[in-house]
Amino acid sequence: MNDQRRRDQRKPPSTSVxxxxxxxxxxxxxxxxxxxxxxLTVSRTTARFIADGHPWVRPDRFTRGLETLQTGEPVxxxxxxxxxxxxxxxxxxxxxxxxxxxxxxxxxxxPAQALTRAWDKRAALxxxxxxxxxxxxxxxxxxxxxxxxxxxASVFVVLVxxxxxxxxxxxxxRSLQRRxxxxxxxxxxxxxxxxxxxxxxxxxxxxxxxxxxVVIGKELGVLxxxxxxxxxxxxxxxDQRATRTWLMPQALGKRVxxxxxxxxxxxxxxxxxxxxxxxDVDLAGPALARAAEAAVLNGVADRHAIHQGDCRxxxxxxxxxxxxxxxxxxxxxxxxxxxILRRDYPxxxxxxxxxxxxxxxxxxxxxxxxxxxxPLGEVVAGAVREAAIATVDVPTPxxxxxxxxxxxxxxxxxxxxxxICRR
Numbered sequence: 001m002n003d004q005r006r007r008d009q010r011k012p013p014s015t016s017v018x019x020x021x022x023x024x025x026x027x028x029x030x031x032x033x034x035x036x037x038x039x040l041t042v043s044r045t046t047a048r049f050i051a052d053g054h055p056w057v058r059p060d061r062f063t064r065g066l067e068t069l070q071t072g073e074p075v076x077x078x079x080x081x082x083x084x085x086x087x088x089x090x091x092x093x094x095x096x097x098x099x100x101x102x103x104x105x106x107x108x109x110x111p112a113q114a115l116t117r118a119w120d121k122r123a124a125l126x127x128x129x130x131x132x133x134x135x136x137x138x139x140x141x142x143x144x145x146x147x148x149x150x151x152x153a154s155v156f157v158v159l160v161x162x163x164x165x166x167x168x169x170x171x172x173x174r175s176l177q178r179r180x181x182x183x184x185x186x187x188x189x190x191x192x193x194x195x196x197x198x199x200x201x202x203x204x205x206x207x208x209x210x211x212x213x214v215v216i217g218k219e220l221g222v223l224x225x226x227x228x229x230x231x232x233x234x235x236x237x238x239d240q241r242a243t244r245t246w247l248m249p250q251a252l253g254k255r256v257x258x259x260x261x262x263x264x265x266x267x268x269x270x271x272x273x274x275x276x277x278x279x280d281v282d283l284a285g286p287a288l289a290r291a292a293e294a295a296v297l298n299g300v301a302d303r304h305a306i307h308q309g310d311c312r313x314x315x316x317x318x319x320x321x322x323x324x325x326x327x328x329x330x331x332x333x334x335x336x337x338x339x340i341l342r343r344d345y346p347x348x349x350x351x352x353x354x355x356x357x358x359x360x361x362x363x364x365x366x367x368x369x370x371x372x373x374x375p376l377g378e379v380v381a382g383a384v385r386e387a388a389i390a391t392v393d394v395p396t397p398x399x400x401x402x403x404x405x406x407x408x409x410x411x412x413x414x415x416x417x418x419x420i421c422r423r
Contacts, residue, residue, distance in 0.1 A: 152215050155183065157186050213229055
């Protein structure tokens, strides 16, 4: 979940893309220090953040040397006393003016080598016949700052999130193409608010992309009709795989309510794991149509229902109760009466708590990357108090192995998760 969502408004899928051939290895070269890198001076405060694991530099009055650097230039960060701290990519025109790619100073940036490390860390996923949709590169967590790479079966999507990554995108695409020659590799530029401008998608090596082309992806044995060429809303958010993995063993015989369901990934996974029923609620009709299509594809349509409408109105208009309620809203969205997380989430959580059966579990999520931290735990606790129900906290799972985190870098975590069980 990455990111503020924009719902996919395209028509139902009609075509498919074949699965690629076996993976091919790629040689890499070892890195040695390069004392010729130029330097960027940072403040003592920034130096402390860097020492604690944070990979971003924001310019302040103590920043020196930024005006002479090129976008994407490898530099060595130094503090005000001249101590060499780490190696980073310069991004002088942006709010984050440098991003660390190596904890040692004076190290050259070798994208293919960093990609190899990221690729090797996901060896178990590459070999898993039940899952072919996952994150191959998680930006700063894989020391490829400003880049994210996701795999959707036969397609690799290289998402460019920062200008400093731009000079290296072709090298990353070539490396992916060498590893999986039959795959389709696409580049997607996304450096601004999704609600304000479209996302450009281009095929590496040239060639037309059909935005309605469908790739059948698989996660945890569940099939998904995906549109990886249609913009950011491909049809699945792979960063929530660990949450679905955690919930599936608990699904047998449960009644599921999936709020802000998008294309129904949570419902489909839980129905495949034995849930008695699942209802997907969302404002986006095309997304729900894809959820219904996927339910047919997975043989669970007889236990699956969709409801197009506002989640708040659905919760206050139904008398049904549920054993598992998943609430995974966007940070902001258009349609209906609009949605603003900070304003509207407490109301939804109060109403959801009232629809939770005794012994049932509410899973609340929020994704606020790049913004002010949202106090999800406090909001959930306040909501259940106002709903006058007794609950206990439930430990939630760690992120998946394809979403590596850095200590001291909360911005790198794609979402927050809180779970409670009604007594």
